[in-house]
Amino acid sequence: GTDGKDGACPGYFYAMGNTSSSMLDRPIPFSVRVNSGGLISYDSNSDSITLKKGHTYNVCFNGSIWVSTNGGDKETDFYVWLSDGYQELNSKYSTYTQAAVQDKKYFHMQVPMVYSRFYVADSKDVTLQYKLIKENSYTHVDSFHCNLTITALNYLANIRAYSGKLEEGSRNLLEVKERMTRKIAERLRFLPSETRESYLDNFLDVTFRMTAYGFKAGHTSDEFTENAWEALLLSKGLLLASERSSYDIIKSKGSSEDMALYGKVMNTQRTLAAMESRFGSDSDAAKEASRQLLLTDAKLARQCAAYGNVGTFLDIDANAVRSALGNHDIIVDMADFKSDDGSHAYYAYIVRKEAPHPELVRLCVESPQDSLRYGFEALANGVVKTFLASLSSKLQHGGNVFLVPSGAFHMIPVEAGALTDGQLFGEAYNIVRLSSARDIVGINDKDINHKKRLSAYLFGNLEYGNEYAPLAATATELGNIAKALKRKAIVHENSGPEGTVEAFLSLGGESPDLIHIATHGFYCEPTGSESKSDAYRLSMNMSGLIMAGGEKLTAADIAAMDLSGTTIVSLSACETGLGHATPEGIYGLQRAFRKAGVRYLLVNVGEASDVASSLFMAEFYKAVVRNGCDIHDAFRKARQTVRQRYPDPYYWSGFLLLD
Numbered sequence: 001g002t003d004g005k006d007g008a009c010p011g012y013f014y015a016m017g018n019t020s021s022s023m024l025d026r027p028i029p030f031s032v033r034v035n036s037g038g039l040i041s042y043d044s045n046s047d048s049i050t051l052k053k054g055h056t057y058n059v060c061f062n063g064s065i066w067v068s069t070n071g072g073d074k075e076t077d078f079y080v081w082l083s084d085g086y087q088e089l090n091s092k093y094s095t096y097t098q099a100a101v102q103d104k105k106y107f108h109m110q111v112p113m114v115y116s117r118f119y120v121a122d123s124k125d126v127t128l129q130y131k132l133i134k135e136n137s138y139t140h141v142d143s144f145h146c147n148l149t150i151t152a153l154n155y156l157a158n159i160r161a162y163s164g165k166l167e168e169g170s171r172n173l174l175e176v177k178e179r180m181t182r183k184i185a186e187r188l189r190f191l192p193s194e195t196r197e198s199y200l201d202n203f204l205d206v207t208f209r210m211t212a213y214g215f216k217a218g219h220t221s222d223e224f225t226e227n228a229w230e231a232l233l234l235s236k237g238l239l240l241a242s243e244r245s246s247y248d249i250i251k252s253k254g255s256s257e258d259m260a261l262y263g264k265v266m267n268t269q270r271t272l273a274a275m276e277s278r279f280g281s282d283s284d285a286a287k288e289a290s291r292q293l294l295l296t297d298a299k300l301a302r303q304c305a306a307y308g309n310v311g312t313f314l315d316i317d318a319n320a321v322r323s324a325l326g327n328h329d330i331i332v333d334m335a336d337f338k339s340d341d342g343s344h345a346y347y348a349y350i351v352r353k354e355a356p357h358p359e360l361v362r363l364c365v366e367s368p369q370d371s372l373r374y375g376f377e378a379l380a381n382g383v384v385k386t387f388l389a390s391l392s393s394k395l396q397h398g399g400n401v402f403l404v405p406s407g408a409f410h411m412i413p414v415e416a417g418a419l420t421d422g423q424l425f426g427e428a429y430n431i432v433r434l435s436s437a438r439d440i441v442g443i444n445d446k447d448i449n450h451k452k453r454l455s456a457y458l459f460g461n462l463e464y465g466n467e468y469a470p471l472a473a474t475a476t477e478l479g480n481i482a483k484a485l486k487r488k489a490i491v492h493e494n495s496g497p498e499g500t501v502e503a504f505l506s507l508g509g510e511s512p513d514l515i516h517i518a519t520h521g522f523y524c525e526p527t528g529s530e531s532k533s534d535a536y537r538l539s540m541n542m543s544g545l546i547m548a549g550g551e552k553l554t555a556a557d558i559a560a561m562d563l564s565g566t567t568i569v570s571l572s573a574c575e576t577g578l579g580h581a582t583p584e585g586i587y588g589l590q591r592a593f594r595k596a597g598v599r600y601l602l603v604n605v606g607e608a609s610d611v612a613s614s615l616f617m618a619e620f621y622k623a624v625v626r627n628g629c630d631i632h633d634a635f636r637k638a639r640q641t642v643r644q645r646y647p648d649p650y651y652w653s654g655f656l657l658l659d
Helices: 088-095 156-162 166-190 193-216 223-235 238-253 256-279 284-307 318-324 376-380 382-392 407-411 473-485 501-505 532-541 555-559 589-596 610-625 631-645
Strands: 011-020 030-036 040-043 048-051 055-070 076-083 097-101 106-121 126-128 131-134 139-152 330-338 344-352 359-366 400-404 430-433 454-462 489-496 514-517 521-523 543-546 552-554 568-571 579-582 585-588 600-604 655-658
Touching: 011 040, 011 055, 030 040, 048 139, 055 076, 076 088, 076 139, 088 106, 106 126, 106 193, 131 139, 166 193, 166 223, 166 284, 193 223, 193 238, 193 284, 193 330, 193 344, 193 359, 223 318, 223 330, 223 344, 223 359, 238 256, 238 284, 238 589, 256 284, 256 532, 256 555, 330 407, 344 407, 359 382, 376 382, 407 579, 407 585, 430 655, 454 473, 473 489, 473 514, 473 610, 501 552, 514 610, 532 543, 532 555, 532 579, 532 585, 532 589, 543 555, 543 589, 552 555, 555 589, 579 589, 585 589, 589 600, 610 631, 631 655
Parallel strands: 330 400, 400 430, 454 489, 454 514, 514 568, 568 600
Antiparallel strands: 011 030, 011 139, 040 048, 048 126, 055 106, 055 139, 076 097, 076 131, 330 344, 344 359, 521 543, 543 552, 579 585, 600 655
């Protein structure tokens, strides 16, 4: 397949590169040995490589570098890394080489430099220009030699499709999926958290293209469908699961120094997000924060790899998920795909315990004119009505429907949508929202009702100062909730000036069973001009809750907490379920509490009526504590009570329970 003619790849590039100390911080020159397919070009004048748009490329470096350091009478380290001139942070994380030098004035060693990653040249060409960068005056690069291999991968399936060779394209996509799955399984353990994002972005691109391609090629319930769903199962929530796994490993096996290092990574991530939102990612302050994050995150990754494998959750595969289903349970695992014409198609894999393969269905298509809105207003949209009609025709009564949303449907309360017979979707079926189908395994392991005595922390009726309007109705809300909980819980109320950011952050580690917060929320969408990783960080810093004194508790602050012992957090405020929609889920408060380890999260994706919210929350806690209902039954009972008293969907439809 090296000539790109037998279907293994549509383009292939092989070159040899070398440089010396005199070429540091200058582009590495390459001697091209093979270049076929017309997709990859090399400019010898600028020593740059261009990857033609419309394909995904696998770029592999394999070489070694002779490095020396001369710190005179000082004890010093050497630092060197490979820049790609395109997404420097990702290449820096992957190639950063550091060694401590002690008791020697001069030190010389050979270090392997291996680099492999995927580049998605979707709507525009990608230009790469590789350089070796040193980070202090004592570091010397004596020589560098490498082999460079670039392979154009999965978009060959589109070429096959256009020529009518759908099955050849299907085989190509399966090959790419297998390659990328192996790489993730092999390398996840050793990758710093920031580097994992680039792996996930590229794998998600393959995953969603497999869904759209499979539907077009007629693979709606066969081996290809199974592979496409396996890819989706692996990719959804991968970053979140690996981050939680890293923390659990450090907490259970690491030292106090390791925990301090984890805290430093979290703090540096928040600092970097604040720098980027205030000064921009190119500012000196942001660059220095980025450098500090690189060092601490790489060190933490090495510690985690020594203690255990952060990727053990990958063992929860399709077979494990099916085995955890009840006989009448169904998984609705959604995927979405944006076409070049601006339309946005939503698909779902319908997974049943007894079926050998999932069923792939297209639920609805959002045109550029439809513009799906969030919250209860979206329920009147024809796209959502089509979604409900298409999905309900595939479901059966009597079991759980595990809904794993994608795109806008993370923030649309479809449970409150009306079916053709007038019944609510969430009443006709027992809907359980998940961020990943992997969460089905062990879903019943944590039940609040087995405890004889609960701990509950309530925040509300806060004094904000002059900047924010007081929420007087939350005083009644907290009183009603405290009354409902007092038979079974030790209740701690934080109101007035006491409900501070500091008071909330102090719950980390203590992790009470229940946390209720009735206050203002805030969220600002990133501009869209940022890179994906920058947008993720900014979303966590630009969303949160207003606490006493008008202080802001950001999602980034919450994400750094340990609330793994907390069963449920209820956010009684407007639009607390909103955030930046990504294939990983919603970056904002949803993401924050999930990363902190909370089991259930109760939010509102619309505007909230003070009276209706107070009633909903009181009825919810009453059902849990007094009536012994599980969390899902309590949620449904509370929503039904509010609906009976206030029939307008404005009052009750925006509440979502996230598992």
